[in-house]
Amino acid sequence: MxxxxxxxxxxxxxxxxxxxxxxxxxxxxxxxxxxxxxxxxxxxxxxxxxxxxxxxxxxxxxxxxxxxxxxxxxxxxxxxxxxxxxxxxxxxxxxxxxxxxxxxxxxxxxxxxxxxxxxxxxxxxxxxxxxxxxxxxxxxxxxxxxxxxxxxxxxxxxxxxxxxxxxxxxxxxxxxxxxxxxxxxxxxxxxxxxxxxxxxxxxxxxxxxxxxxxxxxxxxxxxxxxxxxxxxxxxxxxxxxxxxxxxxxxxxxxxxxxxxxxxxxxxxxxxxxxxxxxxxxxxxVSTGWPIFDQRKSDRSRGDRRSPPKPSSGLININKASKTQLRKIPGVGQVIADRIIKGRPYRTVDDLVRVEGIGEKRLTEIRPYIRAR
Ligand SMILES: [Zn+2]
CATH class of the missing domain: 3.60.15.10 (Ribonuclease Z/Hydroxyacylglutathione hydrolase-like)
Incomplete structure (x- = not known):
């Protein structure tokens, strides 16, 4: 129905x-x-x-x-x-x-x-x-x-x-x-x-x-x-x-x-x-990484720590379903569709060619993904 x-x-x-x-x-x-x-x-x-x-x-x-x-x-x-x-x-x-x-x-x-x-x-x-x-x-x-x-x-x-x-x-x-x-x-x-x-x-x-x-x-x-x-x-x-x-x-x-x-x-x-x-x-329990107030204080300390990885496994950008792809922070339905359409990816860096994922976004989502 x-x-x-x-x-x-x-x-x-x-x-x-x-x-x-x-x-x-x-x-x-x-x-x-x-x-x-x-x-x-x-x-x-x-x-x-x-x-x-x-x-x-x-x-x-x-x-x-x-x-x-x-x-x-x-x-x-x-x-x-x-x-x-x-x-x-x-x-x-x-x-x-x-x-x-x-x-x-x-x-x-x-x-x-x-x-x-x-x-x-x-x-x-x-x-x-x-x-x-x-x-x-x-x-x-x-x-x-x-x-x-x-x-x-x-x-x-x-x-x-x-x-x-x-x-x-x-x-x-x-x-x-x-x-x-x-x-x-x-x-x-x-x-x-x-x-x-x-x-x-x-x-x-x-x-x-x-x-x-x-x-x-x-x-x-x-x-x-x-x-x-x-x-x-x-x-x-x-x-x-x-x-x-x-x-x-x-x-x-x-x-x-x-x-x-x-x-x-x-x-x-x-x-x-x-x-x-x-x-x-x-x-x-938050996905992602320190944001808002924390981000400001990190910046002021010059602290460039990399974001923590999610506790569950990394998401395979070549194999994950649309629903799984949407677990990546900032990836909604549209971007998930584009990721699937753009397969295969040799490395995670190839994701940069997906419309809507620039260098900055890629840096943010890199800790959550793998290509193989
Ligand atoms: Zn009630």
Missing amino acids: RGLSSFIVSLCLCIPLASCAPPAPPHAMPGAVTVSILDVGQGDAILVRSPEGKTALIDAGQSSSNIVSTLEQQGISTLDLVVVSHHHADHYGGMEKVIRAYHPRVFLASSSSHTSEPYLRLLRLVRDRGIQAIGPLQAPRKIELGTVVLTIFPQAPNDPKEENNNSIGIRVEYGSFSVLLPGDAQTRERRWWERMAPNLCADATVLKLAHHGSRNGTDARWLDLVRPQVAVASMGKDNEYRHPHPEIVELLARSQIPLLRTDRDGTVTIRSDGLHWQVFTHPE
Whole structure:
């Protein structure tokens, strides 16, 4: 069956959130997207900041969460977009406080009929404040957050029995860097995404684990498609649900996918310039090499250390599949196709003849590749 995602270019509805250009919050970084999986106890809250200072908050934790002070600590003064991934209180609970404090421009939620009095109160607040309310469509929906693109997954068939399966899926993209945010989607919804929108799920740099790392939020088939380089899960310390499930922790370990957890690691912040990426607090799980602040300090010391090699084997540019080639930092679909078209290569130096790979790029990716 042809995936809906193949219609993405022709059918997507673009909403540029680029109006009156407020000043960039102090934590936004020119030339880089910043994604923070916030520590809000048991629940989800994910903050996305574009290089231009545009901001999106996906979920806001429980009503008892300290979401507003957390956002203040993150230097957030305005929010362009807020999203409720699904109608469970550990995702929308803190949103009322957020809307009162920030008056975001756009509110995105599904039209699932699962509801409660606090959720209806939230919807009334959105209406009364005159905030534009939108939802997922039958086709992928693109939202431009400055130069960062959020693709909202097509709406899966409603599951009246399990609200987790009505989660809004989002792929955040900046250059070749991407973050997959599946809400609390359980197996039924993920299987639908796998069939109907495989391109939106495949090869994400970072996967926020669905349903706080529980057993129904992740499985081997899902990981085979998403192929994340790092997984992040949000949950409360010693939570009563025993998230994350030991089977998932073990599955990730077997798949050599590092797992970061807000209950142990606190807020997890990842930055990318669209080519390299780095988890600020955990440079050991970042692919690539010291970037941003580290790069500056290296330069000032005159330190010309070569970048660390990835722990897994080098990628053979003559034999690797397209998916494997995309594991090379900065290599997206287009460059991977060109690499395959340009085969064979006698040495890695021959890659310089591939359009889009100059001497500089070749120097950067050399530690990851081999020709035989
Ligand atoms: Zn949840």
